[in-house]
Amino acid sequence: MTIAQQRVLIIGGSSGMGLATAQRLGQAGAEVFIAGRDQSRLEAAVRTVQGKAVGIAADFTDPASLAAMIGRIGRLDHLVLAAGGGAAWGPFAQVTADALRRAFELKLLGYWQSLQAALPVLRKDGSVVMLTGAASRVAMNGTAGLAAVNGGITQMAQTLARELAPLRVNVVSPGLVDTPAYDGMPAEAKAGMFAAAARSLPVGRTGRSEDIAAAVEMLIANTFATGVLLDLDGGARMPL
Numbered sequence: 326m327t328i329a330q331q332r333v334l335i336i337g338g339s340s341g342m343g344l345a346t347a348q349r350l351g352q353a354g355a356e357v358f359i360a361g362r363d364q365s366r367l368e369a370a371v372r373t374v375q376g377k378a379v380g381i382a383a384d385f386t387d388p389a390s391l392a393a394m395i396g397r398i399g400r401l402d403h404l405v406l407a408a409g410g411g412a413a414w415g416p417f418a419q420v421t422a423d424a425l426r427r428a429f430e431l432k433l434l435g436y437w438q439s440l441q442a443a444l445p446v447l448r449k450d451g452s453v454v455m456l457t458g459a460a461s462r463v464a465m466n467g468t469a470g471l472a473a474v475n476g477g478i479t480q481m482a483q484t485l486a487r488e489l490a491p492l493r494v495n496v497v498s499p500g501l502v503d504t505p506a507y508d509g510m511p512a513e514a515k516a517g518m519f520a521a522a523a524r525s526l527p528v529g530r531t532g533r534s535e536d537i538a539a540a541v542e543m544l545i546a547n548t549f550a551t552g553v554l555l556d557l558d559g560g561a562r563m564p565l
């Protein structure tokens with residue numbers, strides 16, 4: 326299948342892996358709709374996409390905001406869920422129930438509500454790609470909250486791949502990828518974290534947003550792919 330002329334909504338498309346996906350699909354001739362909360366960030370993102378791209382401000386935790394966005398878009402072939410991420414990090418004993426609840430709201434519930442909102446306008450045999458995270462696939466100290474949220478999305482996606490068929494539903498589970506999500510970290514701490522991760526991985530480097538975008542495009546285009554969980558983590562899951 327060619328992606329040209331396909332209408333794709335990327336929620337979380339104004340930054341990082343979502344933006345790289347928008348750029349890649351735009352270059353391939355898709356009509357790209359980019360959603361995020363910050364209007365100026367959206368406008369800047371749209372300017373970097375070749376071809377047809379529209380930015381729509383929306384908050385995927387708010388059903389009214391999602392409904393208004395879907396009303397503007399009309400018809401869709403594919404949906405990419407690449408937003409969010411709450412801060413449910415840290416030693417298990419210190420992550421409060423409120424922090425975990427918030428993390429679920431900021432990702433799993435956002436994905437859930439986004440797909441519910443888009444479903445009536447999504448082509449019946451179109452596709453959905455959800456970004457989860459390697460914390461749900463590799464047991465690492467301090468990531469039980471992330472594991473719960475992203476593991477929940479993985480499981481729900483695989484059930485939906487059957488329930489919503491012929492709609493195809495796939496998951497990409499990224500490892501550590503250098504995106505603006507880490508802009509808030511002190512530069513030295515960030516560099517140290519990425520260098521340590523790169524040393525630990527068989528590929529000798531951390532991820533780039535383009536690595537993930539290429540996989541999302543493949544899952545959209547390959548009509549034999551559904552219920553796929555694709556680990557793109559530089560080998561983080563391989564046993565020592």
Ligand SMILES: NC(=O)c1ccc[n+]([C@@H]2O[C@H](COP(=O)([O-])OP(=O)(O)OC[C@H]3O[C@@H](n4cnc5c(N)ncnc54)[C@H](OP(=O)(O)O)[C@@H]3O)[C@@H](O)[C@H]2O)c1
Binds near residue numbers: 338409431456457
């Ligand atoms: N980077 C990594 O190392 C990594 C690893 C594993 C998994 N992940 C997951 O991969 C996904 C993408 O990560 P990233 O690093 O590319 O993130 P990013 O650069 O921070 O981009 C996040 C995007 O989501 C949008 N967004 C956030 N909250 C939203 C909301 N409530 N409603 C609508 N849009 C919202 C942001 O725009 P606004 O802020 O303007 O709304 C932005 O466009 C996330 O789910 C993250 O948890 C990331």
